[in-house]
Amino acid sequence: MSAPTQMKALFSAEGKTAKVQDTSVPKPTEEEILIKNEAVTLNPTDWKHMRLMAEPGLILGCDFAGTVVETSKTHNTVNKGDKVAGFVHGGKYADRGSFAEYLKTDARLVVTVPQDVEVERAASVGVGGYTAAQALFQRLGLNLPSQTATELPQISPESPQVLIWSGSTSVGQWAIQLGRAAGYHVITTASPKNHAILKKMGAAEVYDYRDESVPEKISKGHPRLNAALDCISENGTQSLAARSLGSKGGKVVVLLKPEKEAMELRKEVEIIHTLAYTCLGKPFSYGRAEFKEEQVHADRDFIIKFANGNQGIFYHLLKNKLITGNRIKVFGQGKLDGILEGLDQLEKGQVSGEKLAFTL
Numbered sequence: 085m086s087a088p089t090q091m092k093a094l095f096s097a098e099g100k101t102a103k104v105q106d107t108s109v110p111k112p113t114e115e116e117i118l119i120k121n122e123a124v125t126l127n128p129t130d131w132k133h134m135r136l137m138a139e140p141g142l143i144l145g146c147d148f149a150g151t152v153v154e155t156s157k158t159h160n161t162v163n164k165g166d167k168v169a170g171f172v173h174g175g176k177y178a179d180r181g182s183f184a185e186y187l188k189t190d191a192r193l194v195v196t197v198p199q200d201v202e203v204e205r206a207a208s209v210g211v212g213g214y215t216a217a218q219a220l221f222q223r224l225g226l227n228l229p230s231q232t233a234t235e236l237p238q239i240s241p242e243s244p245q246v247l248i249w250s251g252s253t254s255v256g257q258w259a260i261q262l263g264r265a266a267g268y269h270v271i272t273t274a275s276p277k278n279h280a281i282l283k284k285m286g287a288a289e290v291y292d293y294r295d296e297s298v299p300e301k302i303s304k305g306h307p308r309l310n311a312a313l314d315c316i317s318e319n320g321t322q323s324l325a326a327r328s329l330g331s332k333g334g335k336v337v338v339l340l341k342p343e344k345e346a347m348e349l350r351k352e353v354e355i356i357h358t359l360a361y362t363c364l365g366k367p368f369s370y371g372r373a374e375f376k377e378e379q380v381h382a383d384r385d386f387i388i389k390f391a392n393g394n395q396g397i398f399y400h401l402l403k404n405k406l407i408t409g410n411r412i413k414v415f416g417q418g419k420l421d422g423i424l425e426g427l428d429q430l431e432k433g434q435v436s437g438e439k440l441a442f443t444l
């Protein structure tokens with residue numbers, strides 16, 4: 085299979101919207117591969133870039149799964165014809181985004197898709213999976229999942245504990261599964277209708293986040309709990325996660341800007357912000373924040389432990405069915421402008437406990 089020179093992609097457009105346009109197929113650098121895209125999954129960041137952040141003329145979309153059509157000159161992590169998944173920084177570049185027929189990315193930053201994993205489910209590893217891995221294992225410093233075990237580790241009352249606040253989010257579902265695979269007793273919160281699903285994914289305990297007494301219940305019941313990931317991180321959830329930690333406090337990783345109230349709540353609790361785009365290895369600006377080469381290279385080198393074709397932790401866990409990724413709902417296929425319908429549902433908060441996927 086060789087690539088054509090022209091393709092279609094969904095670009096950010098005037099009026100905070102998006103439209104499909106013809107454009108050149110991206111030209112990979114020596115470190116990059118070219119992928120023929122087959123499936124994408126949608127993230128809140130996609131509509132946020134379209135509505136709030138991207139100027140017109142940039143390719144939208146982050147998550148992807150597809151087939152390698154050109155390999156890298158410098159990194160032999162994958163071969164032509166391999167199915168791979170991952171994510172790129174959509175809404176930031178004119179030649180890099182996943183809502184497109186072809187895309188390019190660093191050869192070390194993709195996960196080979198095991199044979200019996202569907203492309204739609206594989207695509208969900210992108211923003212959701214990489215964010216969960218970065219938050220839990222780099223920022224919180226949890227023990228990594230085994231890369232040789234073919235069964236999940238036993239969990240006992242002595243197992244280390246982690247709190248995933250709002251586990252039915254995309255990031256939360258990945259975090260529950262990764263935490264469980266790493267041997268943690270996973271405590272999480274969600275709407276009651278999602279409790280059974282999250283237990284099946286590996287959560288040991290699930291609480292309703294609407295019950296105001298939950299932070300104190302978790303804190304009192306788990307005095308040594310010292311690590312949390314807040315998968316919502318706005319409108320006060322950072323404080324709820326901070327209150328849930330045990331008596332000695334610890335760290336709460338947040339996905340949006342740290343909230344002042346949460347930072348001032350408990351002196352023994354540290355609030356740490358994480359941003360998945362930093363693992364893509366390219367310096368960039370985000371609002372007023374600048375992410376320089378030193379940080380993005382360190383974050384890229386860390387996430388390669390999880391990606392790296394079929395040599396990383398994600399491949400091992402997916403192949404051995406120790407993790408399965410997000411619950412998927414395929415909402416559309418075909419012409420790329422069909423993606424707008426899914427972005428609208430996400431923006432309106434109509435998606436609960438599942439990941440919207442679109443096949444090309």
Ligand SMILES: NC(=O)c1ccc[n+]([C@@H]2O[C@H](COP(=O)([O-])OP(=O)(O)OC[C@H]3O[C@@H](n4cnc5c(N)ncnc54)[C@H](OP(=O)(O)O)[C@@H]3O)[C@@H](O)[C@H]2O)c1
Pocket residue numbers: 127128129211212215249250252253254255256274275276278293315316321338339340358359360361435436437438
């Ligand atoms: N920093 C980063 O790198 C990064 C990466 C990924 C995402 N994010 C951000 O993280 C947020 C979540 O993204 P996502 O894609 O994981 O989410 P998502 O899948 O779109 O989240 C949907 C879920 O949010 C839950 N929810 C809604 N309001 C809630 C509240 N007040 N408290 C607790 N749970 C609530 C709902 O749970 P129930 O249905 O169970 O009620 C629903 O299932 C977004 O703001 C996104 O932009 C940041």
